[in-house]
Amino acid sequence: MSLFENTLTQIQKAAKLMKLDPNVETVLSNPDRILEVSVPVKMDNGAIRIFRGFRVQHNNVRGPYKGGIRYHPQVDMDEVKALATWMTIKCAVVNIPLGGGKGGVIVDPKELSLRELERMTRRYTMAISNFIGPDIDVPAPDVYTNPQIMAWIVDEYSKIHGKNIPGVVTGKSIAIGGSQGREDATSQGGVYVLEEVLKQYGKKDVKDTRVIIQGFGNAGSHVARMLHAKGFKIIGVSDSKGALYCKDGLNPADAMTCKIEGGSVGECYGSGEACEMMTNEQILVADCDILILSALENQITAANAAQVKAGIILELANGPVNPEADEILEGMGVKVIPDILANAGGVTVSYFELVQNNMNYYWTAEEVQTKLKTIMVAAWQSVHDNSLKFDTSFRAAAYISAMRRLEEAIKMRGGY
Ligand code: NAD
Numbered sequence: 411m412s413l414f415e416n417t418l419t420q421i422q423k424a425a426k427l428m429k430l431d432p433n434v435e436t437v438l439s440n441p442d443r444i445l446e447v448s449v450p451v452k453m454d455n456g457a458i459r460i461f462r463g464f465r466v467q468h469n470n471v472r473g474p475y476k477g478g479i480r481y482h483p484q485v486d487m488d489e490v491k492a493l494a495t496w497m498t499i500k501c502a503v504v505n506i507p508l509g510g511g512k513g514g515v516i517v518d519p520k521e522l523s524l525r526e527l528e529r530m531t532r533r534y535t536m537a538i539s540n541f542i543g544p545d546i547d548v549p550a551p552d553v554y555t556n557p558q559i560m561a562w563i564v565d566e567y568s569k570i571h572g573k574n575i576p577g578v579v580t581g582k583s584i585a586i587g588g589s590q591g592r593e594d595a596t597s598q599g600g601v602y603v604l605e606e607v608l609k610q611y612g613k614k615d616v617k618d619t620r621v622i623i624q625g626f627g628n629a630g631s632h633v634a635r636m637l638h639a640k641g642f643k644i645i646g647v648s649d650s651k652g653a654l655y656c657k658d659g660l661n662p663a664d665a666m667t668c669k670i671e672g673g674s675v676g677e678c679y680g681s682g683e684a685c686e687m688m689t690n691e692q693i694l695v696a697d698c699d700i701l702i703l704s705a706l707e708n709q710i711t712a713a714n715a716a717q718v719k720a721g722i723i724l725e726l727a728n729g730p731v732n733p734e735a736d737e738i739l740e741g742m743g744v745k746v747i748p749d750i751l752a753n754a755g756g757v758t759v760s761y762f763e764l765v766q767n768n769m770n771y772y773w774t775a776e777e778v779q780t781k782l783k784t785i786m787v788a789a790w791q792s793v794h795d796n797s798l799k800f801d802t803s804f805r806a807a808a809y810i811s812a813m814r815r816l817e818e819a820i821k822m823r824g825g826y
Contacts, residue, residue, distance in 0.1 A: 599755015
């Protein structure tokens with residue numbers, strides 16, 4: 411099943427439960443606009459290489475399209491369509507006035523020099539420039555894109571329009587109009603929701619709660635740091651090169667040092683008796699209380715779901731548990747906190763960034779935290795209420811919360 415088909419399956423499941431108007435389901439199952447562009451780049455050796463770029467605008471009935479840009483060798487249109495659809499749903503789950511979009515370029519950024527990466531980003535920006543803007547469609551960072559890449563997009567877009575337009579993207583550095591708290595917003599939002607879930611369903615003291623984190627990039631490393639600071643026992647972390655499992659707990663700051671110095675989270679551990687190296691497959695099914703998925707999609711599938719030991723899964727990545735695995739985990743009583751709620755802190759602070767750019771007035775870190783917490787807790791309460799009302803999973807309940815809001819907006823605006 412493709413990723414977009416996964417998304418449609420999730421929509422269909424919730425639509426049936428909530429008795430969604432079939433016309434609304436049809437609208438939500440079809441992206442508004444699909445763009446595929448050619449991105450010619452002069453490489454350092456003088457040769458021109460063509461990269462393929464995508465931008466999908468799924469739905470803007472509640473506000474401008476919003477969603478990240480992914481640079482990855484395996485990006486394809488199906489994936490971008492799925493991610494754009496999730497953005498529409500996600501913004502509605504947290505009830506912010508934005509729609510859903512997503513972009514991607516088929517590239518391995520590690521193979522490009524910095525200058526090539528800049529030229530490619532600027533050409534991609536030019537190729538999609540008629541379709542983006544603060545009131546139209548606002549990109550942001552995603553896998554292998556970062557504030558530097560956002561800065562090049564702002565610069566190129568501003569040049570095209572002859573004025574400074576920082577609100578064309580979010581996830582910028584503070585120096586050019588970024589928001590306080592954006593860098594770790596996804597993780598912070600996930601932590602706020604996790605704490606609410608544990609208030610209802612937690613079985614142990616925080617200090618005895620064992621956490622494994624898959625993926626040690628932006629989302630994974632920040633969530634590790636935050637939970638460690640709150641006293642949770644982080645017993646496993648992994649990155650694309652392998653996994654580290656320490657039954658007595660590890661310090662994420664040390665794992666980060668290993669990653670920086672040795673290229674992987676496990677490089678400078680291993681000698682300690684309480685620690686062992688594992689494969690990426692093993693760490694997902696190792697013994698723990700909470701499994702945080704913050705790498706890529708389709709990590710828990712029918713092939714490994716039944717071996718999962720965690721009682722709670724927090725999806726910081728998009729789509730890490732596929733629909734077959736969802737059914738298996740639901741049957742096992744595992745509580746999955748779905749991506750569209752768990753990682754929505756990122757887009758929420760992106761929304762704050764856009765608001766601050768629009769008014770050219772900036773909030774303190776404390777103001778951002780307070781506003782983020784209010785939104786995340788309210789979103790969780792709505793999802794939890796729906797999970798009880800419809801006797802369903804948090805994922806289906808999150809879809810129901812979102813699709814009710816989208817249904818109201820679609821019907822109110824009409825125009826079909
Ligand atoms: P990132 O590129 O910073 O980090 C990805 C990490 O996953 C890296 O450490 C990489 O080594 C690791 N990884 C890749 N394959 C792996 C594997 N098979 N096993 C273990 N680790 C593996 O990306 P990020 O920004 O942290 O995003 C991670 C996920 O979170 C993505 O699905 C992204 O869409 C989602 N997300 C991120 C944000 C955000 O604000 N950063 C917001 C919403 C959703």
